[in-house]
Amino acid sequence: MIRSLALRDAAAEVWEASLQHPFVQGIGDGTLDEAAFRWYIRQDYRFLIDYGRLLSLGAARAPRLSWMRRFAALSLAVLETEMELHRGFAARWGVTDLEAVVVEPATAAYCDFLLRTASLGDFSELVAAVAPCMWGYAEIGTSLAANATSDRYAEWIEMYAGDEFGELADWSRELLDEVDGELEAMKAAFLTSSRHELAFWEAAWQSPR
Secondary structure (H helix, E strand, C coil): CCHHHHHHHHCHHHHHHHHCCHHHHHHHHCCCCHHHHHHHHHHHHHHHHHHHHHHHHHHHHCCCHHHHHHHHHHHHHHHHHHHHHHHHHHHHCCCCCHHHCCCCHHHHHHHHHHHHHHHHCCHHHHHHHHHHHHHHHHHHHHHHHHHCCCCCCHHHHHHHHCHHHHHHHHHHHHHHHHCCCCHHHHHHHHHHHHHHHHHHHHHHHCCCC
16 A cells, blocks of 8 residues: 555544544634634644744755755745745734744644654654645645635635645655655654644634633
8 A cells, every 4th residue: 555545544533533623614614713713823823933943854854855955945935935924814813913822732742743753753754744734734625625615714725725735735645655764653653743633623622712
């Protein structure tokens, strides 16, 4: 079996739980409380800061020059472009305190895992840990775009269902299949990231209203 598919199969239950989570489904049908979405926006901004660090570590550790270039370009895009777009997106939702936001436990746990794996794990584990951040969001975005019954959160859905994010998901799968690494270690990293993704949705859902 292709390695990326084996990892996806191993995490199928967790990914389905993320897709069916009431926070995610509330984005699709427009019923999600706006206060919960604003909590998510704030924490996602904080996540992006460490995500930029993660991608920089990917560039530093990549064994192929083409991978190094791609990770470096993605890190720059996150820190210079995506975060600026995120600030504009947040402002449209009335969120203007991004720089002062306290990192919540679910966000910190996910970031700590990613950075620890990127620093201390094998490069293949880094690749497996980052894949759910790319592939998982593209899968959720595509599913919501196909079934959405409200345009309340249309901008968010369109972003993750778009061609650019779909191409990024494709690249993450190609990387999983091409990188040299031990399958069980990669599976553990992939599953842990997937569980952190689910925990992040749950923390947003349970956030103070």
